Amino acid sequence: MTVRNIIRTIIVETPSKPGNLGKVTTAIGKAGGDIGDITTIKIGPLSTVRDITVHCESTEQLDAVIESIQSLENGIYVHAVSDDVLRAHEGGKIRMVSRMDIRSLSDLRRVYTPGVADVCRVIQEDPEKARYYTSIGNTVAIVTDGTAILGLGNIGSVAGMPVMEGKAALFDRFAGISGIPILLNTSDPDEVVSTIKHIHQGFGGILLEDIGSPHCFEIEERLKEELPIPVMHDDQHGTAVVTLAAVISACRSTDVNLKDAVVGQIGLGAAGLAICRMFMAYGVKEMCGVDRQEAALERLKSYGGTPLHSMEELMERCDIVIATTGVPGLIKPEMIRKGQVILALSNPKPEITPEEAVKAGAAFAADGRSVNNVLGFPGIFRGVLNAGATQISHPMLVAAAQAIADCTTPGELVPHPLDPKVHVEVARAVESVAEREMELEPSI
Ligand SMILES: NC(=O)C1=CN([C@@H]2O[C@H](COP(=O)(O)OP(=O)(O)OC[C@H]3O[C@@H](n4cnc5c(N)ncnc54)[C@H](O)[C@@H]3O)[C@@H](O)[C@H]2O)C=CC1
Ligand SMILES: CC(=O)C(=O)O
Numbered sequence: 211m212t213v214r215n216i217i218r219t220i221i222v223e224t225p226s227k228p229g230n231l232g233k234v235t236t237a238i239g240k241a242g243g244d245i246g247d248i249t250t251i252k253i254g255p256l257s258t259v260r261d262i263t264v265h266c267e268s269t270e271q272l273d274a275v276i277e278s279i280q281s282l283e284n285g286i287y288v289h290a291v292s293d294d295v296l297r298a299h300e301g302g303k304i305r306m307v308s309r310m311d312i313r314s315l316s317d318l319r320r321v322y323t324p325g326v327a328d329v330c331r332v333i334q335e336d337p338e339k340a341r342y343y344t345s346i347g348n349t350v351a352i353v354t355d356g357t358a359i360l361g362l363g364n365i366g367s368v369a370g371m372p373v374m375e376g377k378a379a380l381f382d383r384f385a386g387i388s389g390i391p392i393l394l395n396t397s398d399p400d401e402v403v404s405t406i407k408h409i410h411q412g413f414g415g416i417l418l419e420d421i422g423s424p425h426c427f428e429i430e431e432r433l434k435e436e437l438p439i440p441v442m443h444d445d446q447h448g449t450a451v452v453t454l455a456a457v458i459s460a461c462r463s464t465d466v467n468l469k470d471a472v473v474g475q476i477g478l479g480a481a482g483l484a485i486c487r488m489f490m491a492y493g494v495k496e497m498c499g500v501d502r503q504e505a506a507l508e509r510l511k512s513y514g515g516t517p518l519h520s521m522e523e524l525m526e527r528c529d530i531v532i533a534t535t536g537v538p539g540l541i542k543p544e545m546i547r548k549g550q551v552i553l554a555l556s557n558p559k560p561e562i563t564p565e566e567a568v569k570a571g572a573a574f575a576a577d578g579r580s581v582n583n584v585l586g587f588p589g590i591f592r593g594v595l596n597a598g599a600t601q602i603s604h605p606m607l608v609a610a611a612q613a614i615a616d617c618t619t620p621g622e623l624v625p626h627p628l629d630p631k632v633h634v635e636v637a638r639a640v641e642s643v644a645e646r647e648m649e650l651e652p653s654i
């Protein structure tokens with residue numbers, strides 16, 4: 211499938227006669243545009259106005275689509291072109307809402323003063339009760355320092371807020387969890403750790419997001435050690451879980467034994483290194499990697515992986531190739547070996563489109579739209595919060611990957627993210643491992 215990141219709504223007026231909408235849709239298709247929704251806005255005796263959502267590969271293609279419609283003439287007009295994605299973000303994507311109806315004075319006194327004071331006292335006497343009488347146990351901080359926002363780089367945490375709001379929306383939609391974005395204006399590990407430590411008690415868990423490497427590794431490790439609540443850097447472990455699930459499915463379909471396959475990782479940053487660690491822990495014997503930074507190669511080596519000298523060598527040697535570099539178009543079609551599995555996961559644009567990879571001979575190919583950590587993090591946090599676990603462990607992550615793979619229909623690499631079953635199954639798998647671990651090592 212071609213990557214069509216430009217989504218616009220074109221407002222088109224046509225004469226109210228049969229056949230005119232067909233002319234417009236044909237004109238859009240001829241210029242290479244892909245049609246999404248069509249909504250009729252007005253039907254008059256003489257003319258009809260419709261909103262037509264069009265997905266394009268580039269602004270040049272969008273211009274060609276508009277030109278193609280306009281050239282139809284004979285009463286067919288483009289009135290306006292609006293940017294749906296920007297429009298959808300007007301006012302932000304999330305807000306805090308009350309779970310209580312406040313209609314009477316007695317409601318007010320129950321929700322707020324004086325009634326609330328009794329609840330404060332109950333929690334003061336037994337802080338554990340905050341889990342029952344506040345939203346803390348169902349709230350996760352989504353913390354970024356803005357240094358690795360998608361593949362856009364260090365654009366700052368305010369510019370990254372739309373991503374954090376997106377994660378919060380997904381937490382709510384798929385797991386019923388309140389996600390609260392926290393935008394840091396420091397990426398110094400000491401300051402980040404200290405800031406999160408000072409605010410952690412308002413949250414049931416901490417999701418670190420789009421924090422660049424290598425400082426993300428130290429920040430996560432220290433927070434995991436020092437905080438009594440689950441902490442997970444999603445770009446590391448959420449991505450590794452979903453990638454492992456996708457590769458398990460690909461191996462099932464191609465009759466390849468994953469543990470015997472040679473797996474190559476291009477880009478050994480937050481996502482890439484965690485993917486390597488996850489695959490090696492799963493039992494992959496030969497895990498190769500490349501990165502343009504020597505220190506990243508050293509890190510791979512320290513975990514038992516094999517650093518290679520070039521991407522060409524990796525492409526030549528590996529059966530399964532995963533890329534998380536943030537560099538669009540990095541993998542050229544001529545580098546692909548017949549029968550390879552190619553997961554080019556960078557957002558918003560992959561290292562190679564699945565369409566190009568399959569055309570070049572890949573047996574399976576996917577990008578970051580389908581193999582995306584959205585399949586993991588909502589259920590992972592639902593599971594640990596349900597269990598009251600204080601850590602997210604490696605066995606929980608493997609169980610999450612297995613649950614995702616088990617929800618995948620044959621022929622697909624991963625389930626559809628809107629399939630509610632996948633999030634429920636991930637939560638169930640994580641919760642049951644968490645409970646087992648807590649039985650073995652109950653916290654004091
Ligand atoms: N599909 C998904 O669920 C996810 C996708 N990603 C994507 O992965 C990409 C990387 O994200 P992070 O790991 O968080 O960033 P990062 O900045 O921690 O890592 C990027 C790594 O790629 C390396 N790199 C850059 N250009 C390279 C090249 N030409 N050859 C070899 N190595 C190169 C860098 O040196 C760095 O080590 C982003 O585009 C992000 O959108 C990240 C997390 C989840
Ligand atoms: C999906 C995601 O977390 C990323 O691209 O950074």
Ligand SMILES: [Mg+2]
Nearest residue numbers: 360419420445
């Ligand atoms: Mg991310």
